[in-house]
Structure formats: structure tokens, C-alpha cells
Amino acid sequence: xxxxxxxxxxxxxxxxxxxxxxxxxxxxxxxxxxxxxxxxxxxxxxxxxxxxxxxxxxxxxxxxxxxxxxxxxxxxxxxxxxxxxxxxxxxxxxxxxxxxxxxxxxxxxxxxxxxxxxxxxxxxxxxxxxxxxxxxxxxxxxxxxxxxxxxxxxxxxxxxxxxxxxxxxxxxxxxxxxxxxxx
Numbered sequence: 001x002x003x004x005x006x007x008x009x010x011x012x013x014x015x016x017x018x019x020x021x022x023x024x025x026x027x028x029x030x031x032x033x034x035x036x037x038x039x040x041x042x043x044x045x046x047x048x049x050x051x052x053x054x055x056x057x058x059x060x061x062x063x064x065x066x067x068x069x070x071x072x073x074x075x076x077x078x079x080x081x082x083x084x085x086x087x088x089x090x091x092x093x094x095x096x097x098x099x100x101x102x103x104x105x106x107x108x109x110x111x112x113x114x115x116x117x118x119x120x121x122x123x124x125x126x127x128x129x130x131x132x133x134x135x136x137x138x139x140x141x142x143x144x145x146x147x148x149x150x151x152x153x154x155x156x157x158x159x160x161x162x163x164x165x166x167x168x169x170x171x172x173x174x175x176x177x178x179x180x181x182x183x
Contacts, residue, residue: 007179016032043065056097057075059072097127098127118148122143
């Protein structure tokens, strides 16, 4: 699989270009997000690498405007994480996925990894990266497969039914993102 996707943000001006390729079963993903948060523009680039089982092995997120330091995280595929600057991150123990707040792509990671059937649900913990601050924390999320192309996402008091294509890439994230092009 080799795909390019463009998403438009719906709450504030924003656009993302994503390139994803699958080699040896794992995904290599690069994304560039340009948007506005709290009245201030941001430009964030990210890179994600997964293993053949779908677990995230590496995440890099960079503020291209240079306002905050970049994030470089490495995982062993079994839920242990290391930050290239501070070392081990025991607060993220057990997290197999990452959620970068400004992109719908990171919902694809657990959707593909969990292989849920309609009616199945799974609670997970993720390494959450807030944008534009690039602060990393642990977050609990729940994914429920409503149909082969529709998943309910829940986190704290937020809930959305996310439409995806056959590769698990988001087509419609009501109120937040819509896909405007895919190739």
C-alpha cells in the first residue's frame, strides 16, 4: 500500500497532507499539518513507524515554526517508551499507539491494529501528543466497531463515529475533519 491523503479541519482553518506506505507489514507515515489553534497558526510535521503487528515503534513530531522543542519517542512494540531527550517514560507503559491531536490519521493505528468485528469494543491507552504544545501524556480511549467502515471513538466525555475506508484511513470525522482527496 502506498497512499496520499488530504484532510481539511472543520473547527478552524487547517489542512493536512499524509503519505503512508506499507513495507514488510509495517507502516511508515509522514504528515504535514498546517492549522490555527487559539487564534495562532501552527505548522507541524510528523513521522510514525509501526511494526508488522501495528504497534508504534517510533514517533517524531516537530514544530516547523520553532516555538516548541520536537518530540522523538521510541517504543519496543510491547508498551515501553523512551524519549530521546529524557530517557524512559514509565507513564506510557502499556501504550501501543500514539494519538497526535491535530490529525485524524492516528485513529487509523488502533483501528488497524485491533481488528475489531462489528459489535466489538476495546479500551486502550495511547501516548497522546497535544498540538501545538507537543506535550506527551497518557490517555485512555475506547474504540467500538459499529460496521466494517464505521468506528465509535470515545475519550473522557468526547465521542465521535468515525467513517474509514478499506485501509482504515479516516474519511469522515464529524465536526473535526473531512477527507478532501485520496490517491
